[in-house]
Amino acid sequence: MTEETQPVRPPSVWPAFRARDAAALIDFLVDVVGFRRTAVFADGDLVAHAQLDWPEGGAIMLGSHRDDDGPQPGTAALYxxxxxxxxxxxxxxxxxxxxxxxxxxxxxxxxxEFSMRDPEGNHWSFGSYRGEPAPPA
Known part of the structure; x- marks a missing residue:
């Protein structure tokens, strides 16, 4: 598939966070939680970028912790x-x-719904509530 023929995702919000052991967290989210491993760009133990898709729609991005002003591992809260x-x-x-x-x-x-913490300490809630209808534009 060329770039012009690849399906394009509609605009959406994707949570993004970092992990001390990104490879292990990716395995946990795929093998235990049920995300799909869509892309992982790594250099040895350092994960520069990973995309995990939720089978019912939506996705997350994560990578290895770096010493900069980015998010700290274990501080994300996701629904x-x-x-x-x-x-x-x-x-x-x-x-x-x-x-x-x-x-x-x-x-x-x-x-x-229910909530859990992943091995990095991030807080996850899983629920069937899809929010209220959006107001008219």
């Missing part, structure tokens, strides 16, 4: 929309070292 919260919860709950910080629940504003 991932999924239609199958119970399956994601069962998968991550069964993995060694996962810390569930909020059990499965049905919040008053709708949906179903």
């Amino acid at each position: 991932v929309v999924t239609d199958d919260v119970d399956t994601v919860h069962a998968r991550v709950s069964a993995a060694a070292g996962v810390r569930i910080t909020r059990p499965l629940n049905d919040p008053g504003y709708g949906g179903r």
Whole structure:
């Protein structure tokens, strides 16, 4: 495929963060959580850029921690929309070292959700709540 024929993603917001051990975090997010490894650009142990896609839509970017003014490892908080919260919860709950910080629940504003921390300390919430409809433009 040439650049002109590749599908173009619609504009969206992608969380981006850094990790002390980016390769291990990528493996965790793919093997345990269920993200898809779309691109990883690494030089040895240093991950310059990684893109992980969520199967139901959206994506994240991450890389190795660097000594600059960028985000510090373990400080991200992310919300991932999924239609199958119970399956994601069962998968991550069964993995060694996962810390569930909020059990499965049905919040008053709708949906179903739970929260966890990844091995780097980032806070992840998974839920079926897709937000309120956008106001007219």
